[in-house]
Amino acid sequence: MESNTSNKNNKKMIVINGDHFSNLPEFYEEASRVFMKNVDWKVGTLDGFNDILYGGFGVFENKDQIELTWKKSEKSKGDLGLEATREFYERKIKQGHPFNVELIQKNLDELISGEGQTLFDILIEIIESHKNINLILD
Known part of the structure; x- marks a missing residue:
């Protein structure tokens, strides 16, 4: 299984893989797995997804600089279109x-x-509203 988080130059690297989901509930599962590792809480709404991006629980803290790579983003754009x-x-x-x-x-x-x-556009907007997160669509 590939690692979804790592550190590079004091920036936490996180990967969402569009091959791991094809609809919004599956996206929430991917986000929970990637962002909430070892935490007994699952993302289940757009507001909940926004909340975890503030950090402070899960895999990063509030002030951490994050590089979020969304692999297979074109697939996700269609799936969440x-x-x-x-x-x-x-x-x-x-x-x-x-x-x-x-x-x-x-x-x-x-x-x-x-x-x-679209849902894809909304998710991108949510991610980009967090200034400590640099989104890379791959």
């Missing part, structure tokens, strides 16, 4: 409470019109 995102929004709309159905419908409408973000 338009169709997966549409299904994601439609499930939330169908479930209703506690979700903001109006906002989710707006996001779905934007997605269908070609102006909205």
Whole structure:
């Protein structure tokens, strides 16, 4: 099994491998395995994914500089693209409470019109919002 974390010049190197998942729940499993090694907590939402990127638990601390390589990112872009995102929004709309159905419908409408973000885009935005993480799409 390949190592998913290492140190290089005081920068922690972390690898997400797109071959290890093909949908959002499997992405969460990969993120849990890579970021939360030896911690009894699993990522299960976009907010949860954002939370682990702050560090302080799992494989890095809050101030650590991270180089995150997303291998097979083009595969992930397709796997977490338009169709997966549409299904994601439609499930939330169908479930209703506690979700903001109006906002989710707006996001779905934007997605269908070609102006909205896919799940892949959302994950990239979440990662890039953490200034201590340098993302490399491979």
